[in-house]
Amino acid sequence: MPCRIETLEKPARPTAFAPLPQPLAWIEADMLALRARGLERSQRIRSGRQGDAVTLDGRPLINFGSNDYLGYAGDVRLTKAAAKGACAEGFGAGASPLVSGHSESHELLEQSIARLLETEAALLFSSGFAANIATIAALAGPDDIIFSDARNHASIIDGCRLSQATVRIYPHRDMAALATLLAGDRDPVARRKLIVSDTLFSMDGTLAPLASLCEIAHQYQAILMVDEAHATGVFGPRGSGLVEESNCNDGVHLRVGTLSKALGAAGGFVAGHQAVIHWLRHKARASIFSTAHPPSIAAAATRAIGLLAEEPQRRKTLLANAAEFRDRLLSAGIDLGEAEAQIVPIMAGTAEAAVRLADRLASNGFFVPAIRPPSVPEGRSLVRASLSWHHTVETLQRLASTIEALRHEP
Ligand SMILES: Cc1ncc(COP(=O)(O)O)c(C=O)c1O
Structure with missing residues (x-):
């Protein structure tokens, strides 16, 4: 059944930019340089x-x-679930999750994600980007070392920067290089080692060698965190991602994902052991200091997870x-x-x-x-x-x- 209200006010775009004040004038030169390199974008x-x-x-x-x-982003079943959530719990979450923003819809969604991934628990964020930066910056600090695939997503790169950890980049999917870096990094001062990788790389369409990542993480006692943003909903017998497809549930410590791609909704999550997720609720700053995403979106995402099993x-x-x-x-x-x-x-x-x-x-x-x-x-x-x-x-x-x-x- 289509939605009854399908037309919205048409937006109009400004056609010319106003001149910039002197402290911001450098932006015009920067834009000119981007244009000269064929890198100016127009937002459609x-x-x-x-x-x-x-x-x-x-x-x-x-x-x-x-x-x-x-094909769930425009699916009316998600729209209806969102409408039901908004009617029951209002549109805005009104507060961060630890204060009063975590509604029953959010709780249901966290439990649905944990069930889908067969992990003990999950923690929601307002985006997958936030999930990556907050989780990495919580897990690693200035005394730690992060090992990151050269083609990881920008949110992983920014999470690494935010953590202030030492970052060692290994060539894309090169497990021998990763093992060499870990073997050479027997730094007695480094407290923790974190290996982080996308599972399905968003620009190249390549898959991470998960079994090897698990073996190497185990051998060097490193934490293994993967980002399933593009694999969630697509890979695995139950659609939970490449970790499920590759039978690596036990070797991967933390799984980040997003509700915004195959699941057609919005928001991100990290899933793993209950004790880790409970600790992250105290440490992940993008969750603690940010308003929970609208309950209607959580309700729509829960419906999408249900559809993974039905379809x-x-x-x-x-x-x-x-x-x-x-x-x-x-x-x-x-x-x-x-x-x-x-x-x-x-x-x-x-x-x-x-x-x-x-x-x-x-x-x-x-x-x-x-x-x-x-x-x-x-x-x-x-x-x-x-x-x-x-x-x-x-x-x-x-x-x-x-x-x-x-x-x-x-
Ligand atoms: C690999 C990867 N991780 C994380 C994200 C961020 O997810 P979100 O769009 O939910 O912020 C993206 C988005 O493009 C992505 O490609």
Whole structure:
């Protein structure tokens, strides 16, 4: 059943910027430099919902540019759950979780997450970004060492910086290099060692070697924390993520995830041992000093977790379609890096080449965004197709044919 209220006031954008006061004038020069490097971004305005098609700046396009992997972001069942939550508990949470912001909807959601992940407990945050920075900064401090994959998400990088720990970056998924770093770091002063990795890397579509990470963490008595942001809902027999898929529940100490991607809602979480989560409630500053996210969003996320159990075919279809799509492009000689999931990067090289390819795909009716620095290193720009359960095999074939045809254009 569609929502009854579907039209909103149309926003208007200012067309010119006012001149900046002198202390901020440097920003204009900084923007000019970004523009000169082809890195100026324009934020598109979406009309209506996420879905297989999306209208951006008034232009309808087939949507390969959202993290709505299971098609729940625009699902009316989540809208209804949110409406019920808002009616029962009001819209705003009104306070931080430790004061009076933690509603029954939040409690139910934390328990649902813990059940899904088969962990003892979970702690909610208002975003996955907040979950990463708060958890890392709580676990590690100036005397500690963090070992971080070179392609970890920005929120992990910022969490490492915030912690003031010594950070050792190991090359992407290079377990021999990680083991060497740990072996060489027998620093008697360092109190704790923390290994942190995405499970499904958001730009490359690659998977972390979880079994090896667990072995190495065990060998060197390091804490192992993983970020399942893009794997939650997609991998694993119950849809809890790559840890479940790889049978690594016992070796991973802490799992961060987000409710904003496959689950179609918003908010982040960390899950693990009850004693650790209880301690984090006292230490994770982005939880302690921030208003809990609205109870209606918690109610919608709990509904989405229920849908993971009711609709396992969505994740199966998505992964099967993604494998077929990748195979077809690979056999046509398209460079997809080492992608192995529903995130499929088409390597372009320069930022200009990525933007050119994305523009041409848009001219053919597909929204496949260009990903440029700082999201990826200089020279590794790409066009990222994020596949969703919404996409039919026919749509995927049309996109593949278009990419194959466009790659010969200068
Ligand atoms: C790997 C990874 N972790 C964390 C996040 C942050 O999650 P959220 O969007 O819920 O803040 C993202 C978001 O893009 C991500 O890609």
